[in-house]
Amino acid sequence: MIADRLADVRRRVARAALDAGRDPGHVRLLLATKTQPVHLVREALDADARARAEDPALTPVLVGENRVQELVAKGPELAGLATVHLIGPLQSNKVNAALRWASCIESVASLDLAERLSARATATLDVYVQVNVSGEETKHGVEPDAAVALAGEVAALPSLRVAGLMTVGARSDDAAVVRSGYALLRSLRDEVVAAGTQTATELSMGMSGDLELAVAEGATLVRVGSAVFGARPT
Numbered sequence: 001m002i003a004d005r006l007a008d009v010r011r012r013v014a015r016a017a018l019d020a021g022r023d024p025g026h027v028r029l030l031l032a033t034k035t036q037p038v039h040l041v042r043e044a045l046d047a048d049a050r051a052r053a054e055d056p057a058l059t060p061v062l063v064g065e066n067r068v069q070e071l072v073a074k075g076p077e078l079a080g081l082a083t084v085h086l087i088g089p090l091q092s093n094k095v096n097a098a099l100r101w102a103s104c105i106e107s108v109a110s111l112d113l114a115e116r117l118s119a120r121a122t123a124t125l126d127v128y129v130q131v132n133v134s135g136e137e138t139k140h141g142v143e144p145d146a147a148v149a150l151a152g153e154v155a156a157l158p159s160l161r162v163a164g165l166m167t168v169g170a171r172s173d174d175a176a177v178v179r180s181g182y183a184l185l186r187s188l189r190d191e192v193v194a195a196g197t198q199t200a201t202e203l204s205m206g207m208s209g210d211l212e213l214a215v216a217e218g219a220t221l222v223r224v225g226s227a228v229f230g231a232r233p234t
């Protein structure tokens, strides 16, 4: 089941990339594994390994956890099996725990958090600056107007490397609304690079319901949960 759904997601990503005139190899897949037990995450990683054995052009899937508590619980069992990102908000008192198990923090939305990460990181740490492109109040992320300045400040910290920008798309049934948010993240990324942060090439955007729109706007990393694991318990 998971293997079939993963293959289906791979096909969706590839089709969207080709439709946009992009190389499907330039869009990586991150499994958003919140609430999923480790045995199902392993099942997905095994399915991915089998798919890559048949198609060496595929890049390995990554794993993303939302909550530090869950990251810490699953981290020991996932270590060595996949590259793990934190994709949910990080409180400053949990920085050490996050750094123990995640190699990348995608949810940096303040200079304060970035400074704490830089102070605690023992090697260069990849981060994404999370931007709230939709303006929805419930969403984590820096305002679009402040994103370019924040990315420059974060990139100037000694132990951090800004890999790119991340967003959670608008919660809307209107594809044009969702897509314009992704287009905004792309133009902000271009500004960040033009302002001198040349490492910031990545765009982490798109989920199960809207990954095609994100890939059309240049996503380099799509974060997919329910399309691979099924609906989460609510």
Ligand SMILES: *Cc1c(COP(=O)(O)O)cnc(C)c1O
Binding pocket: 032, 034, 066, 087, 088, 168, 206, 207, 208, 209, 223, 224, 225, 226, 227
């Ligand atoms: C849960 C989650 C996803 C994946 O959502 P699905 O709709 O299940 O694909 C992606 N990004 C973040 C930050 C998430 O919390």
